[in-house]
């Protein structure tokens with residue numbers, strides 16, 4: 001039982017990182033019906049920005065977090081403007097292939113510029129542990145979970161309560177009708193990419209801190225898993241991405257704890273296959289749903 | 293106030309508007325009637341910028357709006373209440389109305405307009421925190437019109453506001469359209485219900501397969517034999 005709870009605790013912080021990445025997939029999908037395959041790479045860039053701001057500029061955690069988020073968000077907006085916007089009325093397959101192309105471009109530019117060697121992250125957070133009824137919780141885990149929760153609450157407030165959030169939901173529901181309200185649809189789309197990418201950037205930094213190593217291809221696996229998490233929760237549904245991410249993290253942690261860590265990456269795909277067979281709209285998906 | 297000259301619109305190979313010209317003067321209600329597929333919605337969507345003309349000119353208060361982005365057309369003062377309501381089902385009634393006022397910064401005037409909308413449609417006030425998707429069809433139509441009013445339009449484009457409503461409510465909607473006009477908005481009204489549309493309009497245009505075939509003061513159009521036969525059931 002303790003072993004089980006311990007794995008759940010380990011899974012929670014991992015899951016909250018998946019949730020942060022999954023939110024970007026789901027928000028972008030909700031607005032433009034596009035799976036942004038470069039999203040995992042934006043997360044990777046976030047991790048690298050965190051690395052350089054702390055290693056080279058010697059900033060502390062919070063300024064590094066803010067810079068990672070800002071740069072990731074800028075990158076997301078640039079990708080949208082240059083790669084996706086010109087294709088907004090093109091066939092879906094063209095956009096999908098472009099997204100994959102953008103992903104490769106970022107990955108291999110980073111390999112070219114910084115070599116494929118993994119880098120060690122500096123210790124940004126205190127490294128002590130809490131013991132609670134036989135369970136071990138590290139300060140890092142608490143920190144990651146805490147930051148993720150704060151960001152998600154912030155997002156929830158933004159989307160539900162602010163004027164920009166309402167405009168976002170309107171665009172996601174009916175783009176033309178939203179334009180007829182005087183909403184600049186292009187700005188809302190950019191804004192959505194900015195927010196989604198900022199969350200991925202934050203996730204990148206958090207993972208860098210947690211696993212202590214980063215490399216230019218680090219975005220591929222978490223990107224795929226977060227995508228599955230978004231589908232699991234119901235693609236396009238914000239709370240779905242949060243739930244899906246947590247489930248994904250906990251499931252992965254349980255499998256690597258009780259079966260073998262060699263299966264940990266298989267979990268995501270097993271979940272994807274099951275959800276596509278049993279409930280393709282995802283856990284929170286209904287037939288007519290709110291899409292952002 | 294609005295001048296359209298020689299407008300041609302295509303959907304791929306379909307020639308939807310053919311050399312269309314029409315004019316709306318400040319303070320008028322102008323009705324645009326025609327059979328299904330005549331190009332009425334296309335006309336309104338081209339004015340709003342949702343559909344682009346191949347050639348031709350659209351002037352609003354003397355300024356060209358022919359290639360303006362949709363949101364700038366709204367900013368200029370032209371607001372469309374689209375066909376089929378198109379309310380944001382995932383938002384509350386109040387949020388829908390607030391989005392209607394998206395571009396306005398004058399909080400006090402927006403609040404006053406909100407009260408005005410609630411006075412015209414008391415039903416909306418009772419249901420302001422309900423999701424728009426759960427309203428009845430007629431209530432959604434009220435919301436769509438109310439949302440349009442929240443933008444404080446100078447020119448209001450209404451696309452079939454009476455569609456799918458019970459006869460009682462149809463009369464009510466037309467009465468409200470007249471009231472909106474009296475409060476200062478100029479109106480371009482697209483309607484299937486030619487009787488009512490001609491009864492409240494100052495002038496009218498009849499559209500047939502993308503072309504204006506008749507136009508004139510609404511009372512005269514109402515008396516024309518071709519119109520009686522084709523749109524007024526005898």
Ligand SMILES: Nc1ncnc2c1ncn2[C@@H]1O[C@H](COP(=O)(O)OP(=O)(O)OP(=O)(O)O)[C@@H](O)[C@H]1O
Nearest residue numbers: 303306308326327328329330331332333334335375
């Ligand atoms: N998005 C589109 N793609 C292709 N053809 C279109 C499109 N929208 C309209 N059309 C065509 O253009 C013509 C005019 O359509 P429009 O919607 O303007 O008619 P309407 O007068 O509003 O008809 P209704 O009274 O049925 O609403 C029709 O033949 C229609 O099939």
Ligand SMILES: [Mg+2]
Nearest residue numbers: 332333334375
């Ligand atoms: Mg129509």
